[in-house]
Amino acid sequence: MHILLTRPLEDCSEMIIKFQSLGHKVSHLPLLSIKKILHEKINLSEFKGIIFTSSNAVRFLNLNGLDKNIKCFCVGNATEKEARGQGFSNTIAAEGNVLNLKELILQNFDKTEGKLIYVSGENISVDLDNQLQNEGYDIKRLINYETVHNEKFDDDFINRLKLDMPDMVYVYSQNSASSLLKFIKLNQLEGLWMSTNLMCIGEKTSAKLNEIKWKKIFLFNPGEEEFLLYKI
Known part of the structure; x- marks a missing residue:
């Protein structure tokens, strides 16, 4: 399974290692800087x-x-x-x-x-x-x-993402959701998420991404990330 994590590296490094140890491919798109x-x-x-x-x-x-x-x-x-x-x-x-x-x-x-x-x-x-x-x-x-919203992303990463869209993407805040929507539109990725499950903390976060067509949308609490792997 291909998983996209969007938090700053210091907040998700352990999760990256955990998911990789379970055999999953993990991509990292830090939408925000602290x-x-x-x-x-x-x-x-x-x-x-x-x-x-x-x-x-x-x-x-x-x-x-x-x-x-x-x-x-x-x-x-x-x-x-x-x-x-x-x-x-x-x-x-x-x-x-x-x-x-x-x-x-x-x-x-x-x-x-x-x-x-x-x-x-x-x-x-x-x-x-x-x-x-x-x-x-x-x-x-x-x-x-x-x-702070990150606005510059590596072109090679974006091209690789287009060729291999994630099965799941985790979004943790309304700020992150706004930043992800901006990233999607800026790079003309609007129509590529129909096979991707969106995992959001709270309805207000997911609402900011409703205009994108997702496979499914799940709401979760921190700590439930691994559990969600087995729900899709």
Whole structure:
């Protein structure tokens, strides 16, 4: 099976190796680049809990002054793995869904315990901090990275892709979906995806690619990628 992965290499290198070890052909089309944002200085010792909605948020955070034993809420297993690699020991992970993450926070962090800090990228699909504020939590959002659309791609890669279109393509965000649609139109690939299964996180992501004719569209949560191989 030919699989196309679209995340930055640091976010999908393990998956590439895993799929290749299972005998699949893997192509990599990084639609987005991640860049660190210099943010205001914050006294991290003031906070009693921390929230991460991506691995990048963990990677780009200066952890000086932060107690790594505090409750650490992660959106999914990959983010939790990154947090544990950075020394966090008291982690709680949702199943790749921000709304599930909110419920975990409500269940495991009483608003009287103290302040929360929510570390994220510039663009988010759910305003988790505002929702928690509405529940009475004292929470600060810290933006420490931005997502940039890649616009230049290797011509040889595009020509190889035209000759061997993937059986599956994984898309992880609305930003990625917009970038993929732009890539498809720019390279006149609109009519080549009818044998390709589109795997998207959420309906809003898949909706951005509805004008392309796909074999089938599947919705999934992070961590289910390998399981989806056996559904088609």
